[in-house]
Amino acid sequence: MGLRFSEICIDATDIRMLSAWWSQVLGWPAENTDDGDVTLRAPGGVGPDWLFLAVPEGKAVKNRIHFDFTPDDQDAEVERVIGLGARRVDIGQGEQSWVVLADPEGNEFCILAADG
Secondary structure: OOOOOOEEEEEEOOHHHHHHHHHHHHOOOEEEOOOOOEEEOOHHHOOOEEEEEEOOOOOOOOOOOOEEEOOOOHHHHHHHHHHHOOEEOOOOOOOOOOEEEEOOOOOEEEEOOOOO
16 A cells, blocks of 8 residues: 655635745646646646645634745745745744745745755
């Protein structure tokens, strides 16, 4: 018996807006599903797809799981994503090498220091 990591499910009050935002951030294509959800397809099948599911309630507390992204240029990527609508958030991380941001629905994610 084995498991394949195929999808990350993301609850959102506005799945069209949030999936379009992440599609722009990641450069991944968005597709409507037969169930009315939206999927972002990982390019070349590398990594899980992101499935956006509609929920009536907004985010209420800090994420229990979040995404970390490693850019080529941390400062440039932070500014690019903020320009798209992310915002800096303080979740008690203190002074660190990573930057904590939130997407338009408040989901936290980190942009790590660049490799090398």
